[in-house]
Amino acid sequence: MDIFTSRESGDKHRFQVPGLSYDVEIPYVLLPRENGDHIKIASLNLVGQTRLNRDLGVLLARLVQKHIPDTTGVAMLCVVEKALQLAQVAAMELGMDETAIAYNRIKPHMEPGRRPIIQIGVDSITSGDKFLALYERDINILRKADKGIFIVDDVISSGGTMFGAVDLVEACFEEIGKPAPPLHGFFCVATEGEPQLSLPAPVLSLAHLPAPEFLPKSK
Numbered sequence: 001m002d003i004f005t006s007r008e009s010g011d012k013h014r015f016q017v018p019g020l021s022y023d024v025e026i027p028y029v030l031l032p033r034e035n036g037d038h039i040k041i042a043s044l045n046l047v048g049q050t051r052l053n054r055d056l057g058v059l060l061a062r063l064v065q066k067h068i069p070d071t072t073g074v075a076m077l078c079v080v081e082k083a084l085q086l087a088q089v090a091a092m093e094l095g096m097d098e099t100a101i102a103y104n105r106i107k108p109h110m111e112p113g114r115r116p117i118i119q120i121g122v123d124s125i126t127s128g129d130k131f132l133a134l135y136e137r138d139i140n141i142l143r144k145a146d147k148g149i150f151i152v153d154d155v156i157s158s159g160g161t162m163f164g165a166v167d168l169v170e171a172c173f174e175e176i177g178k179p180a181p182p183l184h185g186f187f188c189v190a191t192e193g194e195p196q197l198s199l200p201a202p203v204l205s206l207a208h209l210p211a212p213e214f215l216p217k218s219k
């Protein structure tokens with residue numbers, strides 16, 4: 001099996017994805033916690049990875065097609081930012097002209113004083129506290145999706161980001177007094193650690209990453 005080597009130094013994990021004709025070397029990184037502990041994860045960072053996003057995006061689109069054969073009237077919601085390029089390839093493969101985006105900050109072009117914004121706080125394994133926001137365009141894409149919504153991310157670990165994305169979708173419909181359309185699933189390149197059984201729709205993943213390892217601060 002060919003290997004797509006990492007440009008980072010240090011220990012590596014050999015990431016295998018069924019259907020991908022090569023393995024991918026990814027670095028182990030230590031994420032600091034406030035109390036001085038660390039969490040060690042195999043870090044899949046797809047930003048700028050042209051070849052990986054192309055190949056994984058095609059595989060992800062096939063996985064979506066298997067579960068949602070007709071995406072007419074269905075919207076994709078992608079969570080920034082490491083999943084953006086992946087979502088672009090998957091959307092192109094699926095023939096979708098636009099995707100709704102959950103942003104991690106509000107920018108001036110969103111005109112928060114003049115246009116609708118919906119934001120909520122979430123917690124992810126890598127970033128800790130963060131927030132997700134929809135602005136006017138995303139809100140309108142989601143509200144037009146009468147046949148349902150699916151959510152795309154690169155990795156699902158604690159599920160915190162996906163729970164946040166669901167809250168965001170619900171808030172988007174609560175505001176107009178309508179029930180949210182069906183949630184078809186959470187699609188990702190990799191789940192990490194234990195599966196998130198309590199998410200309100202199936203988690204569909206191309207591969208799996210090792211569980212995060214908790215490293216207590218040395219006394």
Ligand SMILES: O=P(O)(O)OC[C@H]1O[C@H](OP(=O)(O)OP(=O)(O)O)[C@H](O)[C@@H]1O
Nearest residue numbers: 080081082124125126127157158159161
């Ligand atoms: O299941 P969870 O514990 O929520 O972890 C998964 C999330 O963490 C990472 O994002 P990160 O918070 O690093 O943000 P980024 O993609 O904007 O870099 C990853 O891209 C997922 O969105």
